[in-house]
Amino acid sequence: MGLTRILTLAGFATTLLTGTAYAEPVNLTLWHMEQPPHRVQRMKELLDEFNAAHPDIQVKQEPQSWGEIYAKAPAAFAAGNGPDLLFTIPDFTTVLKGIDAVVPVDDVVKDLDAKHGFVKATLAPYQYDDHVWAVPAYNMAISLWYRNSVLKAAGVEVPKTWSQWQAAAEKLSTDGKSGIGLPANKQLYTDQTVYSFMVNSGAGDIYNADGSIAFDKPETVKAYDFYSKLAKLSPADNGTWTWGEAEACFANSSCGMILQFGVINTYDTQAEGDAADLGVAPVPHADDQSDSATISYSNAIMLTTKDEAKQKAAKVFLAWLLEPANYGRFLTMEPGLFLPVTDDGAKAESFWNDKTVTKYKSQVETMIANSHRGKLFGFTTGKVFPSIGAISAQNVIAETLQHIVVDGQSAADAVKAGQARMSEVAKK
Amino acid sequence: MRRTLSQSLSLYGGLLLIVLVIGLPFWWVLTGSIKLPKEIIQRVPTMVPQSFTLQHFEKLLQASDFPVYLLNSMVVALFSTAFTVLLALPAAYAFFRMEFPGRNALYKTILLAYAFPGVVVLIPLYGLFAKVGLIDSPVALVIVNVAFALPFSIWMMRSFLASVPREIEEAAVVDGASTITILVRILMPLIAPGIASVAIFAFISSWTEYLFASVLIVSDARRTIPVGFAGIIGQYQIDWGLLLAGATAAIIPVVILFALVGRWFVSGLTDGAVK
Amino acid sequence: MKNTTLAFAFVSPALIFLLAVLGWPLVQAAILSFQDVGVIGSEGHFIGLGNYATILGGRGFWQALGRSIVWVLSNAVVQTILALATALILNQKFPGVRIARTWIILTRIVPTVVVVIIWRWLLSSSGGMINPLLIQAGAIDRPVGFFATRESAMATLIMINSWRWFPFTTLMMLAGLTRIPGDLYEAARVDGAGTFQRFKRITWPLLHPTLMVLGVVGTLLSFNVFDVIWLLTAGGPAGATQTLPVLIYETAFKGYRLSQAATISVLTTILLMGFAFFATRAMAAAEADR
Numbered sequence: 001m002g003l004t005r006i007l008t009l010a011g012f013a014t015t016l017l018t019g020t021a022y023a024e025p026v027n028l029t030l031w032h033m034e035q036p037p038h039r040v041q042r043m044k045e046l047l048d049e050f051n052a053a054h055p056d057i058q059v060k061q062e063p064q065s066w067g068e069i070y071a072k073a074p075a076a077f078a079a080g081n082g083p084d085l086l087f088t089i090p091d092f093t094t095v096l097k098g099i100d101a102v103v104p105v106d107d108v109v110k111d112l113d114a115k116h117g118f119v120k121a122t123l124a125p126y127q128y129d130d131h132v133w134a135v136p137a138y139n140m141a142i143s144l145w146y147r148n149s150v151l152k153a154a155g156v157e158v159p160k161t162w163s164q165w166q167a168a169a170e171k172l173s174t175d176g177k178s179g180i181g182l183p184a185n186k187q188l189y190t191d192q193t194v195y196s197f198m199v200n201s202g203a204g205d206i207y208n209a210d211g212s213i214a215f216d217k218p219e220t221v222k223a224y225d226f227y228s229k230l231a232k233l234s235p236a237d238n239g240t241w242t243w244g245e246a247e248a249c250f251a252n253s254s255c256g257m258i259l260q261f262g263v264i265n266t267y268d269t270q271a272e273g274d275a276a277d278l279g280v281a282p283v284p285h286a287d288d289q290s291d292s293a294t295i296s297y298s299n300a301i302m303l304t305t306k307d308e309a310k311q312k313a314a315k316v317f318l319a320w321l322l323e324p325a326n327y328g329r330f331l332t333m334e335p336g337l338f339l340p341v342t343d344d345g346a347k348a349e350s351f352w353n354d355k356t357v358t359k360y361k362s363q364v365e366t367m368i369a370n371s372h373r374g375k376l377f378g379f380t381t382g383k384v385f386p387s388i389g390a391i392s393a394q395n396v397i398a399e400t401l402q403h404i405v406v407d408g409q410s411a412a413d414a415v416k417a418g419q420a421r422m423s424e425v426a427k428k
Numbered sequence: 429m430r431r432t433l434s435q436s437l438s439l440y441g442g443l444l445l446i447v448l449v450i451g452l453p454f455w456w457v458l459t460g461s462i463k464l465p466k467e468i469i470q471r472v473p474t475m476v477p478q479s480f481t482l483q484h485f486e487k488l489l490q491a492s493d494f495p496v497y498l499l500n501s502m503v504v505a506l507f508s509t510a511f512t513v514l515l516a517l518p519a520a521y522a523f524f525r526m527e528f529p530g531r532n533a534l535y536k537t538i539l540l541a542y543a544f545p546g547v548v549v550l551i552p553l554y555g556l557f558a559k560v561g562l563i564d565s566p567v568a569l570v571i572v573n574v575a576f577a578l579p580f581s582i583w584m585m586r587s588f589l590a591s592v593p594r595e596i597e598e599a600a601v602v603d604g605a606s607t608i609t610i611l612v613r614i615l616m617p618l619i620a621p622g623i624a625s626v627a628i629f630a631f632i633s634s635w636t637e638y639l640f641a642s643v644l645i646v647s648d649a650r651r652t653i654p655v656g657f658a659g660i661i662g663q664y665q666i667d668w669g670l671l672l673a674g675a676t677a678a679i680i681p682v683v684i685l686f687a688l689v690g691r692w693f694v695s696g697l698t699d700g701a702v703k
Numbered sequence: 704m705k706n707t708t709l710a711f712a713f714v715s716p717a718l719i720f721l722l723a724v725l726g727w728p729l730v731q732a733a734i735l736s737f738q739d740v741g742v743i744g745s746e747g748h749f750i751g752l753g754n755y756a757t758i759l760g761g762r763g764f765w766q767a768l769g770r771s772i773v774w775v776l777s778n779a780v781v782q783t784i785l786a787l788a789t790a791l792i793l794n795q796k797f798p799g800v801r802i803a804r805t806w807i808i809l810t811r812i813v814p815t816v817v818v819v820i821i822w823r824w825l826l827s828s829s830g831g832m833i834n835p836l837l838i839q840a841g842a843i844d845r846p847v848g849f850f851a852t853r854e855s856a857m858a859t860l861i862m863i864n865s866w867r868w869f870p871f872t873t874l875m876m877l878a879g880l881t882r883i884p885g886d887l888y889e890a891a892r893v894d895g896a897g898t899f900q901r902f903k904r905i906t907w908p909l910l911h912p913t914l915m916v917l918g919v920v921g922t923l924l925s926f927n928v929f930d931v932i933w934l935l936t937a938g939g940p941a942g943a944t945q946t947l948p949v950l951i952y953e954t955a956f957k958g959y960r961l962s963q964a965a966t967i968s969v970l971t972t973i974l975l976m977g978f979a980f981f982a983t984r985a986m987a988a989a990e991a992d993r
Binding site for chain 2: 706707709710711712713714716717718720721724725727728729731732735743788789792795797801803805806807808809810811812813814815816817820821822824825832866870898920923924926927929930934947948951952955961964965968971972975976979983
């Protein structure tokens with residue numbers, strides 16, 4: 001063949017190739033704070049599946065830690081290095097909204113709500129300033145955990161009110177064990193457990209309608225006072241407890257009761273794993289309250305990219321994730337900890353078929369029921385004030401507790417100081 | 429040298445105490461990493477393990493990115509060490525064997541680099557690295573590590589350089605050797621233990637650095653051991669077995685390194701400048 | 704040896720590097736301290752000495768400074784005692800001394816996170832090793848919360864930090880000890896001096912210069928310790944262990960007040976530089992007197 005022919009053929013080939021050119025996929029980076037290896041593993045499986053089914057969209061995960069993310073994320077966005085999708089909790093969203101890193105997701109939420117039906121309580125903390133700022137992904141609510149056999153042996157009924165709770169904790173504190181294990185560290189878990197007391201004494205709202213702090217009131221003092229009493233019955237090192245110590249204490253039976261989002265996995269792998277013995281109940285309420293409430297954390301996913309193509313791709317991913325066939329497997333990356341935020345998710349086979357969920361079915365059902373009565377500090381009035389971000393980041397609720405437990409202040413004085421601190425933090 | 433009984437007792441008694449104080453915690457970690465979970469969190473822990481399992485290490489290797497962190501730490505540490513030695517050696521030679529105007533003032537300035545917490549430069553450095561696109565890059569870590577190791581390394585070289593008699597250098601000058609030749613051919617072999625000491629110091633500093641690594645590195649694939657390790661710890665529960673396995677795994681590489689070259693570090697420091 | 708150009712060529716790489724990586728950010732921090740930047744990346748306006756007034760006028764800075772001083776002094780005392788005792792032991796000849804000298808530094812070559820994990824676990828009052836041992840020995844009758852009170856938290860931190868650092872100090876001291884000629888000891892023994900006399904007359908005075916330098920450098924290093932404190936207590940409980948470095952970190956990254964953090968940083972640097980300057984002056988004067 002002559003040179004010309006070869007060149008023409010080459011020309012044809014090139015056009016063909018570029019015609020059916022390999023279109024560059026849209027690459028999305030997802031940051032989440034579920035770092036334990038088995039959770040990362042499950043995410044990987046889900047992402048691999050999604051990426052295979054959607055060659056034009058490739059999603060990559062970068063696990064981060066809650067301890068660092070409050071500092072790291074704003075810095076990353078400021079440097080132009082932020083992710084495209086970012087998992088969040090309500091107060092964290094306010095921080096990022098403050099630096100203008102979040103994109104409203106009204107349309108996505110509307111679609112998904114129509115298809116799957118969001119649990120209202122999980123959507124509420126992200127709806128303010130006329131927009132929706134994140135897509136709810138999983139819910140967590142604190143419940144009271146105990147062993148049926150331990151309560152029976154001590155002749156104690158499952159407590160429903162605070163006086164019953166005090167009596168139960170005292171009865172269970174025998175023989176070197178702690179009747180209850182409550183944290184007293186300046187840390188998010190302590191914020192959360194203290195708030196579980198506050199919602200159960202009528203002190204759930206910490207803001208007034210105008211945004212001023214409404215922390216200092218008799219109901220709050222009551223909650224702190226009772227908490228400090230129970231904290232005395234807890235192990236001596238509860239001042240350093242972060243996330244895992246309470247569960248470890250419960251798992252080795254040193255603590256008779258704990259407040260936690262979910263202990264099923266630890267109980268199953270590090271303790272006896274006897275499903276019939278694991279008890280879960282709503283957090284007891286103050287004697288003068290009629291019903292139990294709890295703290296519920298609606299974890300969501302924020303859209304943080306301003307690139308249109310990426311936004312479109314991200315919405316495809318979010319829709320895929322909430323499909324019941326996939327959603328159940330997402331939730332069971334930590335069986336018994338992550339609860340569904342959609343109505344059809346709550347019925348999804350992919351959720352209930354999980355081995356651990358099946359084994360602890362009644363416990364999971366109770367956890368879901370408890371979560372419906374959940375609230376979150378700073379997001380209770382329907383109006384969200386940006387200062388909640390700093391109040392949460394600096395753990396003022398926990399800090400107030402420490403004044404009582406470490407410095408020996410009275411609950412009234414500590415709460416007063418807490419009010420002053422929150423107002424100061426809220427000022428800037 | 430003969431000792432009295434009481435002298436021997438206090439000597440060996442003290443030694444035993446030191447061994448226990450330093451060694452026991454590591455013993456517990458090591459044995460803990462191979463115990464079954466139930467035995468680890470027992471209310472009365474055991475000194476000698478009564479169970480045996482490799483499940484924690486399996487989980488560590490399979491389910492986490494630990495091997496990646498190990499590799500990253502190695503790479504960063506090796507480069508940090510290399511650059512620290514490269515920069516410290518000539519500088520130390522200039523400070524301690526040469527004369528030039530402003531020598532003392534400059535030396536003091538370098539030592540002043542100790543005078544502030546790392547966290548002070550964290551924020552501006554982050555901004556700087558962000559501007560030149562060095563966020564999430566091991567290069568940024570190397571730069572930071574070298575900067576923090578340099579002052580002490582230069583200072584450490586001092587005693588090694590001081591121990592080499594000037595006569596050797598002067599003889600070489602008489603023989604017509606240039607400064608560089610002196611430095612490379614004659615001095616360096618003599619201060620090899622010093623170089624080894626600086627290298628080991630730089631390596632260890634880089635290996636254990638946490639603060640900057642946690643903020644400057646963003647993606648999991650680039651994490652170093654201290655940061656990656658902090659992340660393997662469960663968010664809502666603690667897997668003690670995994671933790672102890674990770675702790676053991678984090679210690680082993682440095683222990684191996686030290687077993688190979690540790691003698692030099694110590695003998696360099698202690699036999700170094702006996703004149 | 705006089706070869707000024709070459710000398711500068713040797714010194715410049717290190718010098719330029721340090722100026723760029725450490726010097727320049729310091730200047731940046733100073734600039735930040737005159738602005739009102741909140742969250743990193745947000746806008747800042749010049750507000751002159753406003754931050755300095757706020758910081759120096761508030762209690763947070765002074766309390767943190769106080770804690771830093773307590774921290775530095777306590778560490779110095781504990782570590783000096785431990786290190787000196789250990790160095791004296793390691794300076795003797797006995798089988799295995801080489802191994803001991805090499806491995807004493809084990810606690811320093813381990814990443815801080817690991818140290819933190821180890822001690823958190825050991826000191827935990829449900830599942831740790833220390834409490835049961837103390838109970839068995841009869842020292843206490845119920846598990847103790849080592850980080851429960853202000854004082855115990857600080858004390859425990861100092862102990863852990865000393866555990867981590869004293870071997871390093873030991874080696875430095877050992878270096879100083881091995882430079883003392885053995886003949887001096889021999890002569891003293893011939894003259895009939897006892898162990899303690901030998902220590903007082905020979906060891907102590909000749910070790911002095913090493914100790915002084917260690918004092919200055921050790922103080923600076925100690926002052927700036929951040930990760931041990933942050934990872935174990937995060938400045939708690941109730942702020943009891945919030946030293947200046949911890950305060951800076953919290954102000955910047957949890958309080959989202961970058962400029963204020965920069966202000967504290969600048970103040971801290973001035974303090975430390977002042978200390979280093981006067982301390983080295985005093986050391987030089989003391990050496991000249993000998």
